[in-house]
Amino acid sequence: MPAPDDRRYLESHEWHKPQGDLVVIGISQFAVDELTDITYLDVTAEGAIGKGDPLGEIESVKATSELYCGIDGEVIEVNQAVVDDPSLINRDCYGEAWIIKVRPTDAGQLDGLLSAADYEKRVGV
């Protein structure tokens, strides 16, 4: 599945999608394919968050990985459905299985993240 171009990406596979005045963050299909069955999600981000800060940990049968936020802002919402059932990420990583919503300090910061095409080039898809 090609990376949707309605959002921007970090090289560490977190997608950042503008939604009104918020930015929604999740992980890409490429990351999901690498991780295989996702068994656990721990979101530690709360309140103020900065670009490059870890927002939590994701665990699969294969490995445990940190998740990162690509922008400065404030955490507004955590997707409880995905924390309760992390396997949702295996099923719909670009839609239902978003992870957090952030109110950005500077909406323009998103432009500094990778476009879908550049992200795909980076991960060698």
Next chain:
Amino acid sequence: MEQEAPTLLETPFHRFHQEHGANLIDFAGWEMPIRYGSIMEEHKQVRNAGGLFDVSHMGRIYFSGRHARRFLERLLTRRVSDMKENTCRYSLICNEEGGVKDDVLIYRFSDKWLLVVNASNRAKLLDHFEQIQGELKVKIDDQTESTAMVAVQGPKVMDIIGQFSSEVPSLKRYSFCQKNLMILKMVISRTGYTGEDGVEVILPAKMADMAVKLLLKDKGESAAIKPTGLGARDTLRIEAAMPLYGHELDEDTDPFEAGLDFAVNLDKDQDDNGETFIGQEALKEIKAQGPRRQLIGIRMQGRRTPRQGNAIYSDGTQLGAVTSGCLSPTLGHPIAMAYVTPGSCSIGDPVTLAAGSSRVEGEIIALPFYKRAK
């Protein structure tokens, strides 16, 4: 100029893996399928019905000649001279200090012996055999790359095999037979590494395609036997508390720490045709002094995956570390094997495990975690 990565060995099932969408990885220098789809689904498929594993990467080395038996008695920690023909035994190969070089299966044929070894230890062992051979007359024939090997494991497997063989379902555990399929010979043993009933089959490499066609005749969702990868193989053997070299076993670990006393015969040099095995003196001393570590089982709360190296604590003191762990698909909770200081804890004791950045609570439980209902 860039250095090229060394090419990986391919098993005779390589094209099959590609055709079935396998996720291929480098495993001990071989390109192996870690999974075809969901590891957890493949795991459950084996527990409920049947799974087919390509294990062609494992070493298959034949021994024959006048002194083959004596050579093997010196090499292996377990007695083999009293094995009946067409049976197999689990054994260890140790170094002079009693540390484990590999865990293996030895097969006794009428005119030769077969050793099945871990892929990661094949090169090391071939060197070892050369070092220890001395004046013994033994022919060592590594047939790994001219043969294929599959494991077919699960409660429905024997019924399906029974459809085209009456001999195989009558095999006892750790026995094998040789079958001819169109003049080519196969070795079929009632052995496995999953905790389920089933067989392992050794066949000439060129028969690989025909074998999978036969075993995977039923296709689709409801197929009784489906292709299964190494990811599920690992979670299955962890549930069955079977050791994996590089985790529960290595050259600094002795068989007693790993709970493998049954695979060591410290008195076999006393037999009429007995030999002293490499490491025997060291193991006698270790046995006399008592174990330096103890392998235990842990059941964790929550859903985090325990991994090799995670520290285990009790009351703030570190008892040891995890050797293998997973979120058990069959039991629905995380399980781990760990080495701890002997006597530092008992079954039922609470422990804390450092998993990722968290501290998770658990308790010591008996091994194995899963046992097939009879």
